[in-house]
Structure formats: structure tokens, C-alpha cells
Amino acid sequence: MALTTWALAAATFFAVGLTVGGLAGNALAQVVGLALVPLAVLRVHAVPPAALGLALPRGRALAGAALAGACTWYLALQVAVPIIELTGRHEAVRDASRAVTGDGAALPWVLIASALAPGLCEELLHRGVLLPALRARAGAVAALVTSTALFAVMHLEPARIAATALIGLVAGVLALATRSLWPAVPLHVVNNTAALLVGTGQLPALSRHLAAHPHAALALAVLGTLAGLALARPGPQRS
Numbered sequence: 001m002a003l004t005t006w007a008l009a010a011a012t013f014f015a016v017g018l019t020v021g022g023l024a025g026n027a028l029a030q031v032v033g034l035a036l037v038p039l040a041v042l043r044v045h046a047v048p049p050a051a052l053g054l055a056l057p058r059g060r061a062l063a064g065a066a067l068a069g070a071c072t073w074y075l076a077l078q079v080a081v082p083i084i085e086l087t088g089r090h091e092a093v094r095d096a097s098r099a100v101t102g103d104g105a106a107l108p109w110v111l112i113a114s115a116l117a118p119g120l121c122e123e124l125l126h127r128g129v130l131l132p133a134l135r136a137r138a139g140a141v142a143a144l145v146t147s148t149a150l151f152a153v154m155h156l157e158p159a160r161i162a163a164t165a166l167i168g169l170v171a172g173v174l175a176l177a178t179r180s181l182w183p184a185v186p187l188h189v190v191n192n193t194a195a196l197l198v199g200t201g202q203l204p205a206l207s208r209h210l211a212a213h214p215h216a217a218l219a220l221a222v223l224g225t226l227a228g229l230a231l232a233r234p235g236p237q238r239s
Contacts, residue, residue, distance in 0.1 A: 001045060002133035006150055009037045009125050013154070023105055027113040034121035038129045052128040053181040061232040065174055065183035068228025069190030072170055073198075074210070074221040076163035076191070083159040096157050101200055115196060119189030126151040127171055128181040135176070144172045167191055170225065177233050187228075 013033030017025050042052075084093050100114045126147050134143035152165035171184035197203050198210075210217045 001041075002130050002137075005038050005041045006125065006130055008041065009033050010150075010154055012037045022099075023109060023113040026099070027117045030113075030117040030121040034125045038125050042129065051132055052124070053132055053175060053179055054128075055180055056182055057178040057180040057232075058234070061174070061178045061180070061183045061234070062186055064228040064231030064233075065185075065187040066190050066228070067231060068170055068174070068225045069187040070194055071221040071224030071228065072167055072187070073191045073195040074217060075225060076166050077195070078218060078221075079166055080159040080163040083162050087158055089158065092157060093159055096160060097199065101196065107200070107202065110196060110200070111193060115189050115192035118192060119185050122151065122154075123171065123181060123184045123188055126168065127175040127184040131172055131175055140176055144169070144176060148172055170229070173229065174232055177229075183232050 010033070013029045015029075016032050017029035019025070020028055080093075084090060101110055130150065131143050131147040134146055137143075138146070148165055148168040151168035151171075152161045155161050155164045167188065171187050174183040174187060175181060198207055201207070
């Protein structure tokens, strides 16, 4: 049922996005396709909400996820850039970026449509619906690989597929470690927010430092991601 639900959600997402278009279409596609459709399917099949991993974890898990999200966007960028150069799809990537940023739309609306909505809706489908269901049937590793791959291929463009695979992998590790959907949400939202702010020129000083010290930036991004994962990891159970 999980894979069928994903296929129905993905088909609805693309249908709504192509029909409406723009940032509004993207946000609506997220909510209708990736949130309402799977929730409706689960309701029809009487799947309890607890199966989605809706229990709130400890605060440190959310803080660690946010820290990891503040770093993964740079790692994802480093994964994407060589693929763009290899494939020569610079214009296609620019078109995808313009679609995400609304080509001049107001920043708060961009953040809602391209950071908050995906962070909630994409995680609900992939780390809330798909990952736990696959884990119960095929084990943690197979569930992590499959949910990450399906999350990535929804982004279509080769460079974005590779970049989002990295983000999805970290989100999946968090969800499995905490047995909760919620840490994956701040990871995703913060990751997208950082990428959007840098990509739209809102943080020029940071962009200059990253360009001037790429190796140090990469090292800090790796360490920050690992530190976030370590912070989010549940502590030992008290007797």
C-alpha cells in the first residue's frame, strides 16, 4: 500500500503543479498531492496516526535536525555543481531555480511555498508514510534506500536528484533514529531556507566567505551535519 500511495501522491503532485503553475501551483501541489492524498488513503485504510511517527521527540532532536539542515544545503550544492558541469544542463537548472524562487516573488511567499510547504508535505509522505511502512516490511536499510530514492526522483533534474538524495538520506537517518517524522521537518525547512536565502542574494557576506574559503566551508558543513545528527540521536534510556 505504501508504494501505491506514493505513486498516487506523486501523480497528483505533478498534475496539480502543471495545471496551476508558478509558486502557487507548487504550494498547492505540495499540500494536495503530498499531504492530503496520502492522509486520505491512510484514513480509508484505517491506518492509525501513530504509524506516521507523529510523536514529538526530545527538543535536542529538533535542534540537532535544524543544525544539520543549516549545513546540508552546502553539501547538496557541492554534489549538484559537478553534475551540472558534467551534463551541461545549466539553463535547465536555472529554469528550475526560477520556478522555486518565483522569479522575483516576495521573499516571505517564496519561503512559504518553497521551504515550509515542502518541508512539511514532502516529509509527511516520504518519512512519515513511506519510511515506516517499508521498514516494517523490508527492514531499516531497504526502507531508507527506497524512500530516499523516491524522494530524489521526484525532483526530475539530475543535479537536483543527486542533491535531494543527500538531504533525503540525512532526513531518513533522523527519522529512523528518533522514530519520529518531526526532526526531518526542521532539517528540510532550514536546508531549503538557507539555499533560498543564499541563492536569491539575501546573504551576500556569507556568499563571499563561502566563495573565498570553499574547503573550509565544506569541512564545516560536514562537521555541522555530523554534529546535528549526533545531537538528534536519542540518549540512553533511563531505568
